[in-house]
Amino acid sequence: xxxxxxxxxxxxxxxxxxxxxxxxxxxxxxxxxxxxxxxxxxxxxxxxxxxxxxxxxxxxxxxxxxxxxxxxxxxxxxxxxxxxxxxxxxxxxxxxxxxxxxxxxxxxxxxxxxxxxxxxxxxxxxxxxxxxxxxxxxxxxxxxxxxxxxxxxxxxxxxxxxxxxxxxxxxxxxxxxxxxxxxxxxxxxxxxxxxxxxxxxxxxxxxxxxxxxxxxxxxxxxxxxxxxxxxxxxxxxxxxxxxxxxxxxxxxxxxxxxxxxxxxxxxxxxxxxxxxxxxxxxxxxxxxxxxxxxxxxxxxxxxxxxxxx
Amino acid sequence: xxxxxxxxxxxxxxxxxxxxxxxxxxxxxxxxxxxxxxxxxxxxxxxxxxxxxxxxxxxxxxxxxxxxxxxxxxxxxxxxxxxxxxxxxxxxxxxxxxxxxxxxxxxxxxxxxxxxxxxxxxxxxxxxxxxxxxxxxxxxxxxxxxxxxxxxxxxxxxxxxxxxxxxxxxxxxxxxxxxxxxxxxxxxxxxxxxxxxxxxxxxxxxxxxxxxxxxxxxxxxxxxxxxxxxxxxxxxxxxxxxxxxxxxxxxxxxxxxxxxxxxxxxxxxxxxxxxxxxxxxxxxxxxxxxxxxxxxxxxxxxxxxxxxx
Numbered sequence: 001x002x003x004x005x006x007x008x009x010x011x012x013x014x015x016x017x018x019x020x021x022x023x024x025x026x027x028x029x030x031x032x033x034x035x036x037x038x039x040x041x042x043x044x045x046x047x048x049x050x051x052x053x054x055x056x057x058x059x060x061x062x063x064x065x066x067x068x069x070x071x072x073x074x075x076x077x078x079x080x081x082x083x084x085x086x087x088x089x090x091x092x093x094x095x096x097x098x099x100x101x102x103x104x105x106x107x108x109x110x111x112x113x114x115x116x117x118x119x120x121x122x123x124x125x126x127x128x129x130x131x132x133x134x135x136x137x138x139x140x141x142x143x144x145x146x147x148x149x150x151x152x153x154x155x156x157x158x159x160x161x162x163x164x165x166x167x168x169x170x171x172x173x174x175x176x177x178x179x180x181x182x183x184x185x186x187x188x189x190x191x192x193x194x195x196x197x198x199x200x201x202x203x204x205x206x207x208x209x210x211x212x213x214x215x216x217x218x219x220x221x222x223x224x225x226x227x228x229x230x231x232x233x234x235x236x237x238x239x240x241x242x243x244x245x246x247x248x249x250x251x252x253x254x255x256x257x258x259x260x261x262x263x264x265x266x267x268x269x270x271x272x273x274x275x276x277x278x279x280x281x282x283x284x285x286x287x288x289x290x291x292x293x294x295x296x297x298x299x300x301x302x303x304x305x306x307x308x309x
Numbered sequence: 310x311x312x313x314x315x316x317x318x319x320x321x322x323x324x325x326x327x328x329x330x331x332x333x334x335x336x337x338x339x340x341x342x343x344x345x346x347x348x349x350x351x352x353x354x355x356x357x358x359x360x361x362x363x364x365x366x367x368x369x370x371x372x373x374x375x376x377x378x379x380x381x382x383x384x385x386x387x388x389x390x391x392x393x394x395x396x397x398x399x400x401x402x403x404x405x406x407x408x409x410x411x412x413x414x415x416x417x418x419x420x421x422x423x424x425x426x427x428x429x430x431x432x433x434x435x436x437x438x439x440x441x442x443x444x445x446x447x448x449x450x451x452x453x454x455x456x457x458x459x460x461x462x463x464x465x466x467x468x469x470x471x472x473x474x475x476x477x478x479x480x481x482x483x484x485x486x487x488x489x490x491x492x493x494x495x496x497x498x499x500x501x502x503x504x505x506x507x508x509x510x511x512x513x514x515x516x517x518x519x520x521x522x523x524x525x526x527x528x529x530x531x532x533x534x535x536x537x538x539x540x541x542x543x544x545x546x547x548x549x550x551x552x553x554x555x556x557x558x559x560x561x562x563x564x565x566x567x568x569x570x571x572x573x574x575x576x577x578x579x580x581x582x583x584x585x586x587x588x589x590x591x592x593x594x595x596x597x598x599x600x601x602x603x604x605x606x607x608x609x610x611x612x613x614x615x616x617x618x
Contacts, residue, residue, distance in 0.1 A: 015414055020331045022405075025413040062371040090322075092401065094414065096331075104334040105324055105403065 001078075002046055002256060003131040003161075005124070005152065006039030006057035008109040008141040009081065011066050014093045020103050029097070032284070035067040035074075036091060038137035038166060041246050045253035045275060045288060047076030051260070054078040056127055058120065058141065060110050061087025080127055082120050086110020089141070093245065102243065109141030117144055124152060128161050132260045135164045135252055136180075140171055149175035157181075162259055165211070166252050168192065176209045182259070183211035184252055190216050199224050215272070217251050219244070222273050222300075227265060230306035234269035237299040240280035250275040250288055270300040310387075311355055311565060312440040312470075314433070314461065315348030315366035317418040317450045318390065320375050323402045329412050338406070341593070344376040344383075345400060347446035347475060350555050354562035354584060354597060356385030360569070363387040365436055367429065367450065369419050370396025389436060391429050395419020398450070402554065411552065418450030426453055433461060437470050441569045444473045444561055445489075449480055458484035466490075471568055474520070475561050477501065485518045491568070492520035493561055499525050508533050524581070526560050528553070531582050531609075536574060539615035543578035546608040549589040559584040559597055579609040 016030040043053040059067050059081040067088055071079045089107035096102075112120075128134065134156050136149050145151075149171050156163035157179065165172065165180040168189045176183055176193065183206060191197050194205040199216050203226045206214040213227040222235035254275040258268030278293035325339040352362040368376050368390040376397055380388045398416035405411075421429075437443065443465050445458050454460075458480050465472040466488065474481065474489040477498040485492055485502065492515060500506050503514040508525050512535045515523045522536040531544035563584040567577030587602035 015416075017414065020412075022329045022331065022412050023410040026415065028414055028416045031416050062375045066371045092414075101332040103329075103331050105326065105337055105401075106335065107324075107337045107340050 001052045001054050001130050001132065002043075002260060003054050003056060003127050003134040004039035004043045004046070005134065005136045006037035006055065006138055007112075007120075007144055007148065008089065008139045009035065009037040009040055009057050009059055009064070009067055010089050010091045010107075010109075011063040012036030012091050012093070014095060016095050016097050019096050019098055020094050033066065033070070034284075035070045038249050038252070039135060040067075040071070041249035042135050042137055042166075042252045042256070043077050044074060045250050045279075046257055047074060048288070048290075049253065049257050050076070051257055052076060052078070054080050054127060054131070056080045056082075056120075056124060058082055058084045058110065058112060058116065059088050060084040063090055064088035080123065082116065082123055084110060084112060084116045086112065086141075100243075102245070109139070110143075112141050112143035114143070117148075121151075121155075125155060128156055128159050131156075131161050133162045133164070133256055135166065135256055136175070137166045137249070137252065139167065146170050147174045150178035153178040153180045164252060164256055164259075166248070173209075176206060176211050179210045179212065181211075182213045182215060182255060184215050184217060184248070184255065186217045186248060187219065215251070215255060215269070217248055217276070223251065223269050225265060225269055225304075229265060230304060232265055232269055232302055232304035234266070234273045234300055234302045236273050236277040236296065237301070240277045242280040242282070244280050246287075247276045247279045250279040266302040269302055270297060273300045310361045310363050310439050310441065311352075311569060312363050312365060312436050312443040313348035313352045313355070314443065314445045315346035315364065315447055316421075316429075316453055316457065317398065317448045318344070318346040318349055318366050318368055318373070318376055319398050319400045319415075319418075320372040321345030321400050321402070323404060325404050325406050328405050328407055329403050342375065342379070343593075344379045347558050347561070348444060349376075349380070350558035351444050351446055351475075351561045351565070352386050353383060354559050354588075355566055356383060357597070357599075358562065358566050359385070360566055361385060361387070363389050363436060363440070365389045365391075365429075365433060367391050367393045367419065367421060367425065368397050369393040372399055373397035389432065391425065391432055393419060393421060393425045395421065395450075409552075411554070418448070419452075421450050421452035423452075426457075430460075430464075434464060437465055437468050440465075440470050442471045442473070442565055444475065444565055445484070446475045446558070446561065448476065455479050456483045459487035462487040462489045473561060473565055473568075475557070482518075485515060485520050488519045488521065490520075491522045491524060491564060493524045493526060493557070493564065495526045495557060496528065524560070524564060524578070526557055526585070532560065532578050534574060534578055534613075538574060539613060541574055541578055541611055541613035543575070543582045543609055543611045545582050545586040545605065546610070549586045551589040551591070553589050555596075556585045556588045559588040575611040578611055579606060582609045 254272030563581030
């Protein structure tokens with residue numbers, strides 16, 4: 001089983017409107033809802049790839065119930081979310097029907113009480129017992145200590161479970177220092193962590209800070225991977241047009257599934273890039289287009305190799 | 310008991326953001342939720358004025374549960390909402406913290422099945438038995454026939470319960486033709502109904518179309534009332550600054566409470582204008598500032614009289 005941790009789960013709501021005009025009133029023509037938060041998105045892709053996946057984190061209130069009802073309908077995902085008092089946050093994506101542009105409104109998330117955080121730590125340690133790998137994904141809700149990921153990484157390493165970190169800001173800084181097996185920052189997160197806007201240099205710096213492997217996701221420029229085994233670059237065939245929501249989460253799912261399947265690095269990166277591009281191309285945000293994925297697998301260009309590692 | 314009907318109840322959500330910029334991402338700094346829909350807002354004001362009030366209409370899904378949980382916490386309101394399959398809509402008000410301006414996103418509402426509409430009609434007839442007055446408020450959700458208010462007005466009139474109509478568009482047109490005791494359009498609704506932008510003329514036209522009394526709410530210009538007993542104009546002392554959300558619903562509550570208390574028209578209109586201005590002045594959308602209300606009662610100017618009726 002692969003474990004994904006989403007401390008700040010979300011009910012992701014998408015609204016379609018004619019055009020968003022500030023300070024006016026809008027009739028929403030279409031409403032869709034799905035369970036969200038980065039680790040939940042990762043779990044959905046892992047499940048679609050055939051991996052048994054467990055989702056850990058928090059859920060509360062009516063929005064939390066909505067998240068769990070929808071998770072229960074997703075084959076291959078086991079819900080191990082902990083019920084908390086505060087309501088799970090909503091995220092609202094307002095899509096302009098004409099341009100396809102999206103305006104995002106993200107609630108901060110519930111206040112997590114110290115006892116709730118303590119209960120999560122107990123459950124996490126239990127779940128690690130059955131996990132082949134764990135992904136720690138996304139922002140921290142209020143009340144969770146900023147060093148939370150560092151602690152979760154140490155706990156995974158102490159029982160020999162490979163751990164991937166995908167977050168930003170101070171939680172990323174502290175998490176990287178706790179020596180995760182893999183960190184997957186995007187260009188902005190990498191620049192914020194290292195102070196460098198040169199991806200090659202910043203990726204190297206991030207490894208020096210503690211991450212065993214760093215895979216930087218550079219949007220349309222693909223992935224740059226610095227690993228103990230070598231250095232690779234993987235690039236999609238074309239710049240994809242569509243909704244990039246969830247593309248980074250698909251990269252995480254590709255890397256994590258490749259890790260537990262013990263694929264060579266070029267194959268892991270190919271899978272991650274193909275999944276990411278197929279997610280941008282999908283009609284619904286956070287889904288991936290399976291036909292596109294399978295076609296893209298043969299079109300990703302990988303350069304580099306063990307010698308440069 | 311006063312009965313208010315809200316066929317398209319809502320979970321009203323307010324977000325505070327620094328400034329709304331289309332096609333960017335926003336962190337919401339503050340989230341508030343309250344039960345909404347015009348008739349629910351009217352009921353809240355009636356209850357605050359000491360009137361026992363029953364809320365009828367539909368509620369469904371997680372949002373419907375949230376509406377009902379909050380209604381249960383409001384003293385003086387009895388929840389007679391009918392549970393339906395489709396989820397109650399959300400409305401999102403995004404308030405710019407700097408300017409105070411609001412951007413509104415309104416979901417369309419649940420699809421009401423024919424059997425659900427039939428069940429509502431049965432419940433409505435039961436509730437009319439104990440009602441001293443009824444208010445029919447707001448938009449119709451999908452599936453409810455466009456002539457719904459006309460039918461509800463006839464049912465109320467047939468058992469001698471005074472009925473107030475506050476809606477817009479075709480439901481207003483058909484409802485007015487069914488001869489409600491009172492219609493309360495705003496300037497836009499009145500112009501759409503009659504084709505005239507002259508409030509005096511349009512109000513007269515609306516009466517000719519069937520409404521026994523028409524009270525037009527003209528925003529900062531107060532109210533214009535054409536009744537069988539006379540014609541009045543009621544004006545607030547100053548233009549209020551604040552959030553006009555719910556101001557029209559407070560007018561309805563003022564008129565309806567004045568009706569069941571058998572106040573003379575000038576007193577009803579004074580109350581309605583004072584409540585409306587005190588709603589604009591309140592910190593939270595849809596609440597009213599009671600201190601301001603009591604002060605404003607002595608400051609509303611009423612002109613006109615029975616002779617002009």
